[in-house]
Amino acid sequence: MSTGTRADGVFTLKERLDIAGAEALRDAILGADGDLTVDAGSVSLLTTPGLQVLMAGRDHLAAKGHALRIAPVSSGFHACLRTLGVPLERLQTGEAPA
Amino acid sequence: MRVLAIDDSRTIRDMVRITLEREGIETTLAEDGLQGLAVLESLDPRPDAILTDVNMPRLDGFGFIERVRQRAEYAGIPILVLTTESARDLKLKARAAGATGWIVKPFDPARLVGALRTVTGLV
Secondary structure: OOOOOOOOOEEEOOOEEOHHHHHHHHHHHHHOOOOEEEEEOOOOEEOHHHHHHHHHHHHHHHHOOOOEEEEEEOHHHHHHHHHHOOOHHHHOOOOOOO | OEEEEEOOOHHHHHHHHHHHHHOOOEEEEEOOHHHHHHHHHHOOOOOOEEEEOOOOOOOOHHHHHHHHHOOHHHOOOOEEEEEOOOOHHHHHHHHHHOOOEEEEOOOOHHHHHHHHHHHHOOO
16 A cells, blocks of 8 residues: 555645545555654644544554654644644654653 | 444544454444435344444435434443534534434544443443
8 A cells, every 4th residue: 555655654644634644644544654844844723533544543643553753843833732732742653852 | 332433534434444443343324314314224143332423425324313312222322422523502403303412523533432331331
């Protein structure tokens, strides 16, 4: 399955992590066979489906012994998380980027 | 535990499935209320609980719950509403239709599993 994940385990989110973006992220997470880093450096919009995939995906990967990290993180992504009331740490198994 | 989960979003269905199956919960999926009714009738044994979205094409979550509650054989199955909606009047409408509880999306995986265990009494 082609998931858009690079060989080094990095999946880059597009500007909008909406329902369409969530589908691509879902495929990346379900297809991951190792640690996954999600590059959220360009995200300006994060909606509920995307957040849901990150929340469930983190636990899914952890159960398989894999880490989920989100880095880099854009200011827009941080702002959406604040609005939705979810800390970045809740979405990843690695340390939050500075 | 066996759960029937109904949501028109494939992404959400997949997230529910991986969350529940990781906990050893047998999960059957449906895309809307009508398909949910058909799947429910086909399940033997019947599910221990049902998760349903509200806003779906063809038959929404309220309609699905009302139809299920009209059937005596399904009266004892807990139904949790899983939706982005959190307005009080919608919760009351779900309760009136026969819902057991309400979980707001995005759901916390551990809380979803915990809620299912609570309403079913199964570990």
